[in-house]
Amino acid sequence: MQLFDIVVIAIGLAMDASAVSMAAAACGYTQDPRAVFRLVFHFGLFQFMMPVIGWFLGTGFVSYVRPVDHWIAFGLLAFVGGRMAWEGFSHTEECLHRDPSKGLTMVMLSVATSIDALAIGLGLAVMDVNIWYPSALIGIITCAMSVAAIYIGKRLGAALGSRMEIVGGIILIGLGLKILIPALFGAA
Incomplete structure (x- = not known):
């Protein structure tokens, strides 16, 4: 790869975490640098761990x-991308009811935004890709x-959150087609 x-x-995978980060910033939960660190660290850590778990399973x-x-x-890419795009189209952004950077809420958001990465890790195992670098x-x-989404969220509000999910979904579907088409026509 x-x-x-x-x-x-x-x-593509980072779009969900970015949308949550943007919404948290738009709702005023990222005024404290520790909250920013918690969001960024947990989202990055879970996005790193989930593909590894999926790869070992695969x-x-x-x-x-x-x-x-x-x-x-x-x-897998079409499913994950389609789901992300659907979620982007099907819900409206609203302010979060509690600080998303604390406690069980942070863990649940980290898992929810990185579960797609588990499927990607499974796909990378099938494609015989070494998982650590990806x-x-x-x-x-x-x-x-x-970090960029938090900055944008502070400036522009929550309006862009669902659009980021749609773009991420389209990117993943396109990448799936990039893998499938050459394999079907013998160019892989």
Whole structure:
């Protein structure tokens, strides 16, 4: 897998965390630097860990799915991307009711925004990609995009949050097609 592909996946996966970070900033929960650190650190950490977990789960049965690996990778990316885009279209942004950077709320948001990365890790195992570099890049890009989203959220409000999910979903679907089409036509 090329660096460009990994960066595109990372950007797509970071959209959920960025949307939450933007909403938290728009609602005034990121005035304290510690809150910003908690959001950015947890989102980045979970986005790093989930692909690793998915990869370890997936490596156990790679030999069984090798003939259809491109379909699995496409299916996972299309499912995750489609769900992200659907969520972006189907809900309106509103202020969060409690500080999302504290306690169980932070853990639940971290898991919820990174569960897609678990599926990506599974797909990377099927494609026989070493997981450590992509996972680290996914975590770092998520941190960077969350910081940027907090900055934007403080300036522009929550209006952009759902649009980020839509863009992320479209990016992941496009990457799935980039994997599937060459495999179907023998160019892989």
